Amino acid sequence: MPPTAQQVSALDLVLELAMLLDDDLTQHLGRQGLTVSRAHLLWELGRAGPVTQQALARAMGVSARNITGLVDGLAATGFVARQAHPTDRRATLVTFTKKGEKTVQALQRGQQELAQQLFTGWPDHQFGTFVTGLREVLARLRLASQEGR
Amino acid sequence: MPPTAQQVSALDLVLELAMLLDDDLTQHLGRQGLTVSRAHLLWELGRAGPVTQQALARAMGVSARNITGLVDGLAATGFVARQAHPTDRRATLVTFTKKGEKTVQALQRGQQELAQQLFTGWPDHQFGTFVTGLREVLARLRLASQEGR
DNA sequence: TATTGTTATACTCTATAACTATA
DNA sequence: TATAGTTATAGAGTATAACAATA
Numbered sequence: 001m002p003p004t005a006q007q008v009s010a011l012d013l014v015l016e017l018a019m020l021l022d023d024d025l026t027q028h029l030g031r032q033g034l035t036v037s038r039a040h041l042l043w044e045l046g047r048a049g050p051v052t053q054q055a056l057a058r059a060m061g062v063s064a065r066n067i068t069g070l071v072d073g074l075a076a077t078g079f080v081a082r083q084a085h086p087t088d089r090r091a092t093l094v095t096f097t098k099k100g101e102k103t104v105q106a107l108q109r110g111q112q113e114l115a116q117q118l119f120t121g122w123p124d125h126q127f128g129t130f131v132t133g134l135r136e137v138l139a140r141l142r143l144a145s146q147e148g149r
Numbered sequence: 150m151p152p153t154a155q156q157v158s159a160l161d162l163v164l165e166l167a168m169l170l171d172d173d174l175t176q177h178l179g180r181q182g183l184t185v186s187r188a189h190l191l192w193e194l195g196r197a198g199p200v201t202q203q204a205l206a207r208a209m210g211v212s213a214r215n216i217t218g219l220v221d222g223l224a225a226t227g228f229v230a231r232q233a234h235p236t237d238r239r240a241t242l243v244t245f246t247k248k249g250e251k252t253v254q255a256l257q258r259g260q261q262e263l264a265q266q267l268f269t270g271w272p273d274h275q276f277g278t279f280v281t282g283l284r285e286v287l288a289r290l291r292l293a294s295q296e297g298r
Numbered sequence: 299t300a301t302t303g304t305t306a307t308a309c310t311c312t313a314t315a316a317c318t319a320t321a
Numbered sequence: 322t323a324t325a326g327t328t329a330t331a332g333a334g335t336a337t338a339a340c341a342a343t344a
Contacts (some may be wrong), residue, residue: 133279
């Protein structure tokens with residue numbers, strides 16, 4: 001039995017939302033000289049403080065080689081710097097420059113602004129039901145993703 | 150004035166949903182020998198029938214050069230073929246192979262299945278409020294994106 | 299003169315495998 | 322022997338600019 005038309009068009013809305021968010025993010029970051037991947041690395045760095053490239057690779061779920069490239073780019077554009085690890089001479093610590101630190105703070109502010117723009121003024125029950133719905137969709141999507149393996 | 154914690158965590162949920170959807174899509178398409186960009190092209194082709202590469206470039210919002218590369222890849226893997234345009238000898242018509250046609254149909258079925266998995270069994274009022282919320286978020290996001298230009 | 303698609307060139311993200319320096 | 326990061330190599334997506342064929 002096929003899904004209802006309402007179900008299909010609800011998924012269309014979700015997919016359109018995902019695309020728009022991605023486009024918006026790409027534009028926004030591009031204006032600051034960043035890509036989505038590089039911003040992701042900055043974000044992790046903001047969460048975990050100075051860390052090794054290995055730690056970044058694990059946290060972001062990408063290869064070590066990939067981190068080398070992202071750090072190269074971020075260092076060349078002045079967002080991060082490499083520092084010697086104090087005890088392990090094989091390892092490198094990735095740290096913020098002043099510019100990088102300010103940029104991460106700006107990204108955080110930008111996210112807060114967006115949260116406000118999207119959700120200010122919603123009736124309480126609508127907001128609550130929407131959030132509950134999001135959680136339900138996320139839970140089901142995680143299940144569906146696992147099945148597909 | 151900053152946003153509420155609820156607003157920020159609602160945006161977190163939306164962002165997580167977007168990421169999960171993208172990952173899920175990438176995995177699912179990868180199993181069929183497709184990338185997200187190539188599947189996007191197939192999807193457009195399914196919507197609009199045999200079309201020129203220029204038409205695809207405009208519909209997808211990417212450069213003509215990019216379309217050349219995507220069609221090269223899809224042709225090499227047997228999803229589409231290039232045909233001479235009947236009246237304009239500059240242009241190329243991109244058409245489905247049998248494999249391409251079946252693949253698009255499978256993608257459409259997959260999307261319907263996902264819609265069902267995500268939304269089956271929701272109470273009517275919850276589903277309705279959720280969809281209304283999605284529309285509201287989309288409308289506000291479009292506004293926010295435009296401002297940022 | 300304008301348009302269609304390709305070649306030339308370049309940048310980014312991504313991966314695996316081989317290698318160096320260190321644990 | 323195992324780990325951290327880099328070099329080597331490769332594929333994919335994306336862009337602009339120059340060019341050929343055709344309108």
